[in-house]
Amino acid sequence: MERTDPAPAPAGQRVLDRMSMLIALLVDRPVSLYAAAVLRIGYGLLYLVFLLREFPHRDEIWGPGSPWTPALARQLFDQTEWFSVLTLSDSRAYFETCYAAAVVTSALFMLGWRTRAVSVLFAVVVASFHARAVFMTDGGDNLFLLMAVYLVFTACGRRWSLDARRKAGAAVDGDRHRRRFREFRDTASTVLHNCGMFVIAAQVCFLYGCAGLYKVQGGSWGNGTALHYVLNLDLFRPWPALSLLLDEHPVAVAIAGYLTVLLQVAFPFVLFGRLKYPVLLMLVSLHLGIAVLLGLPVFSGVMIVADAVFLPDRFYRSLGSLWPKTFPPGGSWTTRLRFRRESALVPNQPGPAG
Structure with a gap:
């Protein structure tokens, strides 16, 4: 007896399944x-x-x-x-x-x-x-x-x-009506949060994509001379000697210009793979260069912080585990400092006579 493959689900069922997955993604957890x-x-x-x-x-x-x-x-x-x-x-x-x-x-x-x-x-x-x-x-x-x-x-x-520290030590109220209200509030907060984070990610993608496509239309970006003109703008040259030093290497300046356009255009398409990590690293380097060479630290800082939305939570948890435990679970740092001070005031007790 031959084995038959199951019939594919109808198109309408596939659409409903995807909608259910999307709703679960928005509602289940922040x-x-x-x-x-x-x-x-x-x-x-x-x-x-x-x-x-x-x-x-x-x-x-x-x-x-x-x-x-x-x-x-x-x-x-x-x-x-x-x-x-x-x-x-x-x-x-x-x-x-x-x-x-x-x-x-x-x-x-x-x-x-x-x-x-x-x-x-x-x-x-x-x-x-x-x-x-x-x-x-x-x-x-x-x-x-x-x-x-x-x-x-x-x-x-x-x-x-x-807020997180305060809520960690708060007692849980067992009242049924308050518990239901809290569940409704948490669900609404989760939906708003997830939608907000998706909008932030989409905003950054649109920004990079539009900036890259806009550069593609320019002749100076196409022939690799755009950064040459940027480095020679007196209005955006806080370190003239450094700008002139970099401008003495036209091939490197042209490669940097092409790489800038490539990173911005490709950014929205590499978000779902591991390639996004080196791309993010290069974009951060790009923004640091803008901050130093063009004298735009606020713009660069805003962009670098915005790029942080694409790093997963496990990355930040790993950073948290490496961070010194300023607030240990056994008590706050003020409590431990007070205990140490009180211990220092207590004289050492003599041990038992040998």
């Missing part, structure tokens, strides 16, 4: 929690450093003393429908209060304290400062704003945060 935590820490730290770096120039950039006055900004908002909390008042005291609140919000977001609420405040801060000085921004600011909005929908405070 994905890339460690990557979301890295995005939160990276962007919170980056914006905190950015605000502190520009602290001496805050009035000229965003304050009442800026050449782009609050009145001009409000006129622009009437046309663009943007909004900024910095233009609600022309008072210097109000501006200084907003600036201090932005610094505190960035620090709390980085640390993951009350992340759900603070993430909304962080998005408002980034949007307000971006809109207030919209003519002094670059591509990094645009991506920063998008990522700040996307992170509002993610559970970026579940790992490596003060």
Whole structure:
């Protein structure tokens, strides 16, 4: 008796199976929690450093003393429908209060304290400062704003945060109604988180793909001279001697230009294989070169942090296992420090007489 292969499933059944798999992927568990935590820490730290770096120039950039006055900004908002909390008042005291609140919000977001609420405040801060000085921004600011909005929908405070430490020691409530509400809340949070992380990954893919395809259309990228012109722009040359030194090697500069286009165009197509790891490493090197050679550290930092979304959680867990155990499971570092101090105050007890 001959063995017959089972008949293939109908097309409609295959579609339903794929939809079921997609729904399960969105609902079952939150994905890339460690990557979301890295995005939160990276962007919170980056914006905190950015605000502190520009602290001496805050009035000229965003304050009442800026050449782009609050009145001009409000006129622009009437046309663009943007909004900024910095233009609600022309008072210097109000501006200084907003600036201090932005610094505190960035620090709390980085640390993951009350992340759900603070993430909304962080998005408002980034949007307000971006809109207030919209003519002094670059591509990094645009991506920063998008990522700040996307992170509002993610559970970026579940790992490596003060919220995670607080919830680890919280008692579990056994009330049935509260348990059902908690299950509903967790399911809704999981769906929002997964959708948010997928949107972040898609945003980065679109950014790289569009940037690469745009470069392909340019003649200077096609003949390998694009980076030569970039290295000779006085506006983007913080280290002229270094730029001139690199420009003395035209073949290497042309290869670097072709490699840049190839990496950006190929990036969306290598995400589901191991080839993405060397590609990510080369992209990080590319952004570091942009930060040093073109003087765009914020743009490079935003892109490097965005690339972290494509690394799996097992990679970040392995990093966590290598990190010094500052908070050991036997107690917090403050508890152990207090125990050591108390032990030092207790005199040594004499041993039994020999």
